[in-house]
Amino acid sequence: xxxxxxxxxxxxxxxxxxxxxxxxxxxxxxxxxxxxxxxxxxxxxxxxxxxxxxxxxxxxxxxxxxxxxxxxxxxxxxxxxxxxxxxxxxxxxxxxxxxxxxxxxxxxxxxxxxxxxxxxxxxxxxxxxxxxxxxxxxxxxxxxxxxxxxxxxxxxxxxxxxxxxxxxxxxxxxxxxxxxxxxxxxxxxxxxxxxxxxxxxxxxxxxxxxxxxxxxxxxxxxxxxxxxxxxxxxxxxxxxxxxxxxxxxxxxxxxxxxxxxxxxxxxxxxxxxxxxxxxxxxxxxxxxxxxxxxxxxxxxxxxxxxxxxxxxxxxxxxxxxxxxxxxxxxxxxxxxxxxxxxxxxxxxxxxxxxxxxxxxxxxxxxxxxxxxxxxxxxxxxxxxxxxxxxxxxxxxxxxxxxxxxxxxxxxxxxxxxxxxxxxxxxxxxxxxxxxxxxxxxxxxxxxxxxxxxxxxxxxxxxxxxxxxxxxxxxxxxxxxxxxxxxxxxxxxxxxxxxxxxxxxxxxxxxxxxxxxxxxxxxxxxxxxxxxxxxxxxxxxxxxxxxxxxxxxxxxxxxxxxxxxxxxxxxxxxxxxxxxxxxxxxxxxxxxxxxxxxxxxxxxxxxxxxxxxxxxxxxxxxxxxxxxxxxxxxxxxxxxxxxxxxxxxxxxxxxxxxx
Ligand SMILES: Cc1ncc(C[n+]2csc(CCOP(=O)(O)OP(=O)(O)O)c2C)c(N)n1
Numbered sequence: 147x148x149x150x151x152x153x154x155x156x157x158x159x160x161x162x163x164x165x166x167x168x169x170x171x172x173x174x175x176x177x178x179x180x181x182x183x184x185x186x187x188x189x190x191x192x193x194x195x196x197x198x199x200x201x202x203x204x205x206x207x208x209x210x211x212x213x214x215x216x217x218x219x220x221x222x223x224x225x226x227x228x229x230x231x232x233x234x235x236x237x238x239x240x241x242x243x244x245x246x247x248x249x250x251x252x253x254x255x256x257x258x259x260x261x262x263x264x265x266x267x268x269x270x271x272x273x274x275x276x277x278x279x280x281x282x283x284x285x286x287x288x289x290x291x292x293x294x295x296x297x298x299x300x301x302x303x304x305x306x307x308x309x310x311x312x313x314x315x316x317x318x319x320x321x322x323x324x325x326x327x328x329x330x331x332x333x334x335x336x337x338x339x340x341x342x343x344x345x346x347x348x349x350x351x352x353x354x355x356x357x358x359x360x361x362x363x364x365x366x367x368x369x370x371x372x373x374x375x376x377x378x379x380x381x382x383x384x385x386x387x388x389x390x391x392x393x394x395x396x397x398x399x400x401x402x403x404x405x406x407x408x409x410x411x412x413x414x415x416x417x418x419x420x421x422x423x424x425x426x427x428x429x430x431x432x433x434x435x436x437x438x439x440x441x442x443x444x445x446x447x448x449x450x451x452x453x454x455x456x457x458x459x460x461x462x463x464x465x466x467x468x469x470x471x472x473x474x475x476x477x478x479x480x481x482x483x484x485x486x487x488x489x490x491x492x493x494x495x496x497x498x499x500x501x502x503x504x505x506x507x508x509x510x511x512x513x514x515x516x517x518x519x520x521x522x523x524x525x526x527x528x529x530x531x532x533x534x535x536x537x538x539x540x541x542x543x544x545x546x547x548x549x550x551x552x553x554x555x556x557x558x559x560x561x562x563x564x565x566x567x568x569x570x571x572x573x574x575x576x577x578x579x580x581x582x583x584x585x586x587x588x589x590x591x592x593x594x595x596x597x598x599x600x601x602x603x604x605x606x607x608x609x610x611x612x613x614x615x616x617x618x619x620x621x622x623x624x625x626x627x628x629x630x631x632x633x634x635x636x637x638x639x640x641x642x643x644x645x646x647x648x649x650x651x652x653x654x655x656x657x658x659x660x661x662x663x664x665x666x667x668x669x670x671x672x673x674x675x676x677x678x679x680x681x682x683x684x685x686x687x688x689x690x691x692x693x694x695x696x697x698x699x700x701x702x703x704x705x706x707x708x709x710x711x712x713x714x715x716x717x718x719x720x721x722x723x724x725x726x727x728x729x730x731x732x733x734x735x736x737x738x739x740x741x742x743x744x745x746x747x748x749x750x751x752x753x754x755x756x757x758x759x760x761x762x763x764x765x766x767x768x769x770x771x772x773x774x775x776x777x778x779x780x781x782x783x784x785x786x787x788x789x790x791x792x793x794x795x796x797x798x799x800x801x802x803x804x
Contacts, residue, residue: 147182147432148174149412150217150425152385155209156408157418158231158238160399165232165240168382168395169207171408172354173289173320176378179360180318181214182432184368186284188440189219189433192248195462195560196443197436198284199251199267203260204291204320205241206397212238215249217421218433222248225419244558244586252558253586256578258297261317262548264288265307266555266564268315268373269530269540273510274561276536278458281447282561285368288317292330295319295338299578302548307373308346309543311532315373316364317342321354322382328393342375354378385412461508461561464589464645471642474505478635479665486660487631491653491697492595494631496521498638503527503538506642510556512540512566514549519655520567520595546572550579550592557588563642565591569601570610570652573617583648584622590648591641597627597652598751599786600698605776614696615755617650618725624649626724628671629678629700632662633723636671640724654698656779661700661721674728675739675760679707681716691717691797692743694760699749699769702783705790706749710797717797718743722760729759745800749793751783766796 155170170177181187186198202211209231215223222237230236237247241255251267254260268286275282294300307315319338323330342349348370352359360378367374383395387407400408409415416422421429447455460467478501487494503509503524511527513520523539530537542549546568553564573580573594583590599609617625624644626637634653641649661678662670670676678700681689691710695703703719710717720739722728728736740746746765748757754767761767768788775782783789 148178149414151213154213162232166206166397170210171384172322172380172382175355179357186436196284199286201260201264201288203294205254208242217429219430220249257293258299261290261294262299262303262551263555265303266552267559268312270556270559270562272535285314291320299547302545304345312373313371316367317375319377321377322380324382347373349375351377354380470505474501475639482631483665488659491634492521494634498635500524508563510562510564512542514542514546514568515544522567546575550576553590554583557590567593569596570594584620587646592650595653596655599774599782600779601655602779606773609774611770614752618756622647624726627652627697629721630661636669671723674724675722678721679719681718689716689718689743691745692741693719694748696722706793709794747797768793
């Protein structure tokens with residue numbers, strides 16, 4: 147049965163003239179034991195909520211997953227798809243892509259991510275089990291390579307998993323001692339068993355080509371009270387007569403002669419892409435193994451009280467309770483209308499969360515050791531820990547990358563909308579995971595505070611300058627930068643409703659005035675940009691100047707508008723909380739918001755990149771072009787010239803030019 151995986155992998159890579167045969171051939175025995183004796187899944191329902199999750203963290207070995215899906219009888223994974231490995235529009239892209247191929251639990255390829263996603267999946271499983279009981283009861287298995295375990299994010303992931311005692315997380319390490327450059331020993335001499343043990347895991351070393359040893363180890367791991375590592379010693383490219391055990395099998399086709407030799411060595415006589423009927427029958431039978439478990443699960447679900455079942459189905463179906471969300475947002479807006487608040491948007495975010503967290507049980511919060519600074523833990527939110535998986539706030543520790551990747555895993559698992567916090571400048575530490583959330587279209591919410599030089603004294607190491615532009619460059623990520631408490635709750639609403647991708651809230655440390663007064667039922671931020679203050683004077687006379695700003699600089703734009711208005715210059719101000727939403731509006735609507743004023747000035751305490759889409763290359767920009775500095779924030783705004791006077795002067799200069 148394992149040889150069927152090996153044959154499909156080497157044939158598909160050969161036909162595609164590219165790909166990675168080594169890992170599938172080496173890990174075929176491990177995967178065969180796991181899928182035919184242990185893994186709980188149903189090819190007829192790849193999204194069965196209580197399936198065991200299998201994550202191929204070493205995504206380059208994608209043919210392992212495609213071969214398994216094909217052999218086990220996942221309908222979509224036909225032999226034609228295997229033959230079209232790595233071709234445009236196929237279901238068999240170079241690296242596994244979640245949402246593209248049924249049965250692929252997460253998109254992998256960037257090493258280390260899958261392992262860290264799996265930690266989030268295992269957290270989600272425990273949390274939902276605490277909430278819903280035995281309808282949530284499954285394992286998370288990972289196949290990880292040397293590369294996965296060398297990546298820094300793996301350290302964050304295994305430390306978190308060990309700390310949280312995620313006993314249903316089992317990592318099968320494809321311990322083949324080979325990477326692209328050659329022997330692993332060129333670059334690494336870590337004892338992985340000791341490393342995992344030190345992080346609170348159980349860990350064993352076995353022969354990854356001995357089915358009984360593999361089965362015994364998995365059996366044992368399943369009864370462990372801690373997460374488990376099974377280091378499976380394997381030979382990369384197992385079966386290839388001259389290349390097995392070398393980097394030559396890692397990432398290129400074996401070649402016709404080597405494949406012929408491998409067929410002989412493995413006693414595999416079937417032609418390319420053909421599976422002997424008896425072998426196929428065994429695999430298909432393995433695919434049916436969990437059918438009875440699935441039926442029993444359906445019955446358990448049906449036996450739940452109606453409201454409970456409905457709630458589980460709502461959660462797992464990722465449908466936010468609109469009524470509760472709308473009511474919570476309205477309540478927050480009502481309070482702000484009644485008693486306007488001058489506050490930092492990070493504090494406004496906590497104010498919003500005090501209403502949102504009780505209303506939306508899907509939300510699981512957290513912070514990478516900046517809880518008090520990020521304001522992500524509203525009063526009454528209990529901590530999720532090994533002693534209480536039912537808690538809703540995760541202390542991720544100083545592990546931004548592991549946190550962001552685990553959040554992806556929670557969202558992928560389903561039933562949870564993860565949000566968490568760090569400083570905006572450390573979005574760089576999360577970026578690979580944010581990018582994958584965007585690629586996979588997963589709803590995760592990053593609360594990133596201390597969003598500019600406005601954080602003051604901590605200085606340029608902590609002051610984001612290029613981060614907003616860099617984040618806005620990621621497709622399918624909403625970067626939301628609210629200007630006051632009202633916009634903050636509106637941005638939260640957008641992020642929670644945005645089911646098809648991640649959102650990031652960039653929030654201030656410093657206090658800001660409330661600019662929106664009265665009770666506004668509509669979510670004005672949803673347009674991405676809107677006029678916060680029209681030009682004074684007759685409405686039919688066009689403004690001379692349009693000022694654009696996001697976040698903390700909207701108040702500066704408003705002050706500049708006042709200065710210009712006092713000089714008789716008709717000036718309007720536009721708040722731009724979200725580029726992506728604004729640029730997605732129809733052109734006519736965009737034009738209306740941008741307006742016909744001949745002078746356009748944007749102000750943002752960050753680099754200009756990106757703003758030309760709104761103000762044009764002729765527009766004036768007031769912001770940063772260097773790193774910041776360490777000083778009280780008001781001094782910094784003066785020093786870097788991000789002031790109402792500077793904005794007004796820029797507008798006047800442009801008016802004169804015209
Ligand atoms: C973050 C990241 N860096 C680099 C790569 C490129 N890459 C793909 S596989 C690999 C290492 C291969 O070694 P190993 O993980 O042991 O896989 P094996 O050779 O056993 O298939 C590298 C560096 C990657 N996919 N992700």
